[in-house]
Amino acid sequence: MSRILSIGAGVMGTAITIPAVTNGHEAKIVGTSLDEEIIDSINKNSVHPKLNVQLTNTSALLFNQMTQEDIDNSDVIVIGINSSGIDWFIELIKNFKVVNKKFLIVTKGLYMNEKKELDIFPNKIKNEIKQDLSLTAVTGPCKAIELAKKNLTNICFVNSDLDTAINLANLFKNDYYVIKSQSDLLGAELCAALKNVYAIAVGYSQTYFSKEEKIFNPESALFSHCVNEMSHLVTLMGGLPETVFSLSGLGDLHVTSGTGRNGLLGNLLAKSRTYDDIINKELKNETVEGAQTIKDLEHLFKKLVKDHKLPILENLVLCICQNEKLNIPWKDLNI
Secondary structure (H helix, E strand, O other): OOEEEEEOOOHHHHHOHHHHHHOOOEEEEEEOOOOHHHHHHHHHHOEEOOOOEEOOOEEEEEHHHOOHHHHHHOOEEEEOOOHHHHHHHHHHHOOOOOOOOEEEEOOOOEEEOOOOOEEEHHHHHHHHHOOOOEEEEEEOOOOHHHHHOOOOEEEEEEOOOHHHHHHHHHHHOOOOEEEEEEOOHHHHHHHHHHHHHHHHHHHHHOOOEEOOEEOOHHHHHHHHHHHHHHHHHHHHOOOOHHHHOOHHHHHHHHHHHHOOHHHHHHHHHOOOOOHHHHHOOOOOOOOOHHHHHHHHOHHHHHHHHHHOOOHHHHHHHHHHHHOOOOOOOHHHOOO
């Protein structure tokens, strides 16, 4: 039996432990200061209140209760916080010895490194924690609630050392959690973050109607254009273009744009609304990962759209950073 320690008691940080528990392993969920209600519910009722599923062989505690013994006894440590909590996680884990520990990261995001270059969260974690550890990314189409209910989910475990990804996958994979192992960590992580950005545009296109009948041609076309721009961006940044056309890219963009806050933001922007208006009303106090990525990387994205033909990204930056109404430049799109 292996022990899974998941830092982050949100829906994804918890849901990913369920396949491992199904396989006979043990899980411990670590909550942030915002997760007291969730931790209490897991310990008292074995239920995650947001997932509303029964958890077995799972315990929970708050981050300030976690000890070195919890770290030492774990075989896999899941990084399950949202992207805005990545610095909090790094400061927390610096207090512990994690040399040679295996980490599984479900947190998606990009950042500007010390060289003012775009970089991925696994590199940020390694560079700032400064301990020798192994990081495997989880990418691909996955809604936490569907996984928690043990519905068929097909995703990727990605590590530049393919054998490590395969070995970790063996702990989690089963009949309903099907895992493909890959080695293009840079490309997969770029896709994982960029799909949130482009899901806003796809969400915008989901609002096309002819009289009272929904039409699908614009959404299908824009989805294709978004995948094309993602492929161009990932290749520019050193990832493999084929990764974009795998579960990590195309597959994840499809599920993200069809559900979740990124697609919803796009839906609302299509009503001639501005980003500031929406974020202060319907999406107040909500984290919209795609919009946050655009804001965090505004300077870099503006340089990219100046130097390269990226019309969808260009208009998303204008919308999110300058509060302009979103425009889809159909005549400028090429495949």
